[in-house]
Amino acid sequence: MLAKDNSTAIGNLSALVDFSNLINSSLDLEFALNNILLTCFGKFHTTKGLIALTDNSGYVSASASKGISKEVIDSFPKLNEDNLKNESVELNEFMSKNNLEIKRIIETSSGILGIIILGKRFTKQPYSDEDLDFLKTITNIGSTAIENSLAVDKLRKVNRDLDAKVNQLSSLFDLSKEFSGILSKERITKLLTYSIIGQLLVTKYAIIYCDDHNYDILESKFDEEKLTSLFQKNNCATISEPLFGDNLNNNYSGLTETGVEIVVPMLIKGKTKGLILVGRRRNLQPFTKSDIEFVSSVGGLAIISIENASLFEETLEKQRLEKDLEIARNIQRNLLPDKIPNLNYAEIAAYNQSARQVGGDYYDVIKLDDKRTVVAIADVSGKGVQAALLMANLQAFLRAISKQNIDISEASNLINDLVSENTMGGSFITFFWGILDEDKKSFKYVNAGHNPPLHISQGKMAKLKTGGMIFGVMETLIPYKSETVSLSSGDSIILFTDGITEAMDVTKTEYSDERLEELVLTKCKNSAQEIINSVVDDVKLHTKGANQSDDITSLVIKIK
Amino acid sequence: MADFNVNTREVGSVRVIELKGYLDAHTAPELENTFNSLINDANFKVVVNFNSLKYISSAGLGVFMAYVETMRENSGDIKFTNMNKDVYNIFDLLGFPMLYEFFEDEDLAIQKFNNSL
Known part of the structure; x- marks a missing residue:
């Protein structure tokens, strides 16, 4: 036993x-x-x-x-x-x-x-x-x-979680490097989606950019029409926290019906600039807190890059505009006469000051022969290269036609037809021109919608208004009328553009026709150059401290 | 510059994509182009050989997610082979083995395609 x-x-x-x-x-x-x-x-x-x-x-x-x-x-x-x-x-x-x-x-x-x-x-x-x-x-x-x-x-599980976290972080690091080098919204969006679908194992997603008023569905694997109708009703910018589960379903049942499981906002300084919508995971595993954090982080990286990309584009656009303006300024400068011809019977002085944003003021003095001289002033609508080119056209027409010995009103009809043919998109020109004639002691002019020049003779002022419609609106239907005024020694004619009369001071008060008229009346005994200097000085005094918004151009003729 | 290379081979009706180096956000577009041209030429049976791939990021993984549905809708697939342990680990962490077939060797994946004919 x-x-x-x-x-x-x-x-x-x-x-x-x-x-x-x-x-x-x-x-x-x-x-x-x-x-x-x-x-x-x-x-x-x-x-x-x-x-x-x-x-x-x-x-x-x-x-x-x-x-x-x-x-x-x-x-x-x-x-x-x-x-x-x-x-x-x-x-x-x-x-x-x-x-x-x-x-x-x-x-x-x-x-x-x-x-x-x-x-x-x-x-x-x-x-x-x-x-x-x-x-x-x-x-x-x-x-x-x-x-x-x-x-x-x-330990294995902890290790695996850590591995997953490390993997997420390295993905984020990888992306942040990459995003910072890309300046295309489309490319950034593509990378963003790849990272999300790769990391979360989903095939349904949408990327939406938005601000308070607009939204733009950049990529969508959901029914885009449904998303559009949903976001027309609901302002996406109000979503400032990740939504999922009941929270999503209760507030945006339309989204869950289209298959959206998570909505993550992309924020810049706490403001929603976009949304990432994610659908069901292909392996049917539920999303974890860490997954949502990942989407949130990549979204944050992406939206900053997108913001940078649009800033960059804006800067480029600005630079292009600056360049455009500079070209226009050069064209304009070259169109104005270098030197005003010396005449026996009259003294002519001119002044032109371009605004930073190039306008389209133009003037010209063309000697036809020993006795006759064309004087012209114009304001071309629009700004930049387009205005400058139209001005160049005008100059070419004017110079060609002046040599043709055609009557000034007939010539005006022709110039208007040419300008109308050559302009598009509502460009127009206000134009005034006249011919000084020494023999006849006269000035024959046509005014095509330009600010009427002032003719001062023996202390009396007349406005030179006769003419017709501004150039470039339509072909000539009603012929331009001309008027001939007689000139005597001591007479002044002051031509100017609206840049003078509409020059604004800091309180946005315009210089005004009245002030100009008053001034020139008191200065009419002076020489052409002195009159123009007084006008320019007075305008500058008025606009002191304010920005010059338009070109300032003036031409003064003084009969000897 | 990033060291990455994609090479495509024909083995019968199957196309083998060989990846080399680092597949990350920077190099993912190259792989994208490869898939686009495969789809353009109606090649839907794809074996990806990872033998020389050293690293893959989630953007790289995303490319496979982006194209797998198209392949399957056209009775093809994307199958993965010859992955080193580190690369497989990333796929495994993100749950890819539930959705994709992984093979030790390229030939086995090609065989699988041919057998399913």
Whole structure:
């Protein structure tokens, strides 16, 4: 009897040593649980068993089983640690119903890990005290192995989470480098979408840019019409936090109906400048907080680059405009006469000052022969190169026609027809020209909608208004009329553009026709150059401190 | 400059894309072009050989997501082969193995395409 006890004890002992070696040789949980069950099966000759471990939620669930059907496993009662410690009615019912006979809590010094439950012995003999002791020993050895494997599992998960985080960060880093080098909105959007669909494993997405009033769907794999109708009703700029789940469904059910699962705003300084919509994950896994953070971060990077790209474009556009203006200014400068011809019978002085934004003032003095001289002033509508080119056309027409010896009103008809043919988009020219004739002591002029020049003769002022419509609006239907005024020695004619009379001071008050008329009346005894200087000085005095908004041009003729 | 290279080979009805170097946001457009030209020529059976790929970023992964549906809609697929452990790890982290087939070797992936004929 004693000998038998001894051999059993030795058999038990060597089995335990084997078991201990084996189970501690691996840190794999499944391996450990399997071996605990198999060792029990071998020792007790049972065919059924399961090990249930407590999970994160504090409840026990079956982690390994043998000889038990899936249905039975599924019917395992919901138990927590306290239920295990105290006799649980549900557990006892579960056991008796499924022919399970003994159970033992698996615990370590740090707490309860779970429970092992074994079926009836194959031999139908009940478990002896000795058997129960053996089971106790096995669970004690096994518990350490289980705890270790659980810890390793946990570490693996932590490691994996860390890996995922590192991966996200390196993606973000990669993108931030890339985004900063791109200045195309389309390219940035493309990269943004690739990163999101690659990182989140989705194929449905949309990128929308918006501000308080507008939105622009840049990319969409959702029904674009539905999105459009949704965002017409709802202002996207009001979404300033990521929306998902119930929060999204309750506020924007239309979006969830189209398949959108997350909406992440792209913010600059707390203001929503765009939205990223993401649909269902292809592997059907739910989105995590970390996923939403990722979308938020890439969105933030992208929107800053997009903002930079549009600023860059604006700057380019500005530079182009500046260049355009400079070309126009050069053209304009070259169109004005370098030198005013010296005449025996009259003194002519001219002044032109271009505004920073080039306008289209033009004047010309063309000597036809020893006795006759053409004097012209014009204001071409529009600004920049277009105005300058129209002015160049006008100059060419004017110079060509002046040599033709055609009557000035007939010539005006022709110039208007030419200008009308050559302008587009509502450009026009206000124009005044006249011919000084020494023999006839006269000035024959046509005024095509220009500010009437002032003719001062013996202290009396007349406005030279006769003519017709401004040039360039339509071909000549009503011929231009001309008028001839006689000139006597000492007469002045003051030609000017609206840049003078409409010059504004800091309070936006215009210089006005009245002030000009008053001034020239008092200065009419002076020379042409002195009159023009007085006008310019007075205009400058008026506009002191304000920006010059238009070209200022004036021409003064003084009859000797 | 970024060291990246895409090379396409014909193996029967299958096209093998070989990737080399670093596939990131900067180089992703090259791969995009390759896929576009494959689709233009109606080649939908694609095996991507990662043997010489050292690094892939999420923008690179995104390219595969962007084209896989087109391939499958045209009874083709994108299959991945010869990945080193680091690169596979990234695919694995983001859950790609649930959606794509991965093979140890290019030939196995090509065989899979041919068997499904």
